[in-house]
Amino acid sequence: MSKLRALDENLNLTNKRIILRVDLNVPIQEGMVTDKSRINKLIPIIKELVNKKAKIILISHLGRPKGKIDEKLSLKPIKPILENLLNSKVYFSDKSYGSIVVEKSKKIKSGEVLLLENIRFNKEEEENQAIFAKELSKAGDIYINEAFSCSHRAHSSVSEITKYINSYAGKLLSEEVKAINMLTNKPEKPVSCIIGGSKISTKINILTNLAKKMQNIIIVGAMANNFIKYQGYNIGKSLFEKNQENLLKDIVEKCKINNCNLVIPEDVIVAKDHKSKGQLKTLDKIDNNDLILDIGKETIKKIYKIIDKSKTILWNGPAGYFEIDKFSYGSNKIAKKITENTKNKSLISVAGGGDTVAAINKFGCSDGFSYISTAGGAFLELLEGKILPGIKALEINE
Secondary structure, eight states: OOOBOBOOTTOOOTTOEEEEEOOOOOOEETTEESOOHHHHHHHHHHHHHHHTTOEEEEEOOOSOOTTSOOGGGOSTTHHHHHHHHHTSOEEEESOSSSHHHHHHHHHSOTTOEEEEOOGGGSHHHHTTOHHHHHHHHTTOSEEEEOOGGGTTSOOTTTTGGGGSSEEEEOHHHHHHHHHHHHHHTSOOSSEEEEEOOSOSTTSHHHHHHHHTTOSEEEEOHHHHHHHHHHTTOOOTTOOOOSSOHHHHHHHHHHHHHTTOEEEOOSEEEEESSTTSOOEEEEGGGOOTTOEEEEEOHHHHHHHHHHHHHOSEEEEESOSSOTTSGGGOHHHHHHHHHHHHHHHTTSOEEEEESHHHHHHHHHTTOTTSSSEEEOOSHHHHHHHHTOOOHHHHTTBOOO
């Protein structure tokens, strides 16, 4: 990957209109934001631009309105949160482009913030239309992408807009790319990966790519059920993906070829349903009515040993049904162990994915990782080695 264009720290931004592409795609229930992690991460960036007397125009999406106005997906509920965190007035535009937006972008004073309505209310956004992107660009003098989590999308406000305005990679985006590149290019060895999720098919390319670069791959969560079943054990009523034997065989072979240690659970916590009490079982004791909901103590011990031997670690995917406390033990222990080793300066740790971040926050370990990514798809696609349109658009051609 080429170097990304960065904004000159010494550039005078007074009165400059900065289009800041951010990711405010946060969970909202009954008009209330239930998780502010993504917003909190952006506040220092916005404050820095405020202190430089720039005019900040925020572009974001929320959900998938499919090019139609949907009041449930309006960004308006985020306005008071931004005002509270920034301790200043934030203006809101119910339009996201056009002459009205351009006029508002010019009218706001230096150091003020204008939040535009959900960019995906316009079908042209996801169609990556050039005319639409050009219109968007008129609201600013400079464009900065701070939405790494959207940068795998070839959308107007992510990639096409960079053709019509001076465009730069933001600090958070650059940090994210740097962290993932470090994992896949020049990590300090031994390197280990703890990876979960429900579908093996969505992560086959990631696992294939990581098998060439990692010394250990630890499979947890519902994804592990596929491997357990593949080894000939009963998984009862547990979640698994059907007809994936060839993919599983391919991953096992790729790990062997690359001398990568593939680790799956050797004991698990099962229950009859999510409300029942959990029971520790070895793989050969799982019966037809069991539901695998967490990893067991021997598996945790094994993971501990690998973490202790590792210099670099990636975590993507909780170890169990962490939302319910009695099935959160494995994820809790992994988060605490990585935190301990990271704080002892013996480990470089990177975590990514919505559920993983939620688990880390739940266990109070958000300050215990070298880098935490709130991105999902973009994080995984960059790990796969894919070219992301939003990143490609900001590369310096050397």
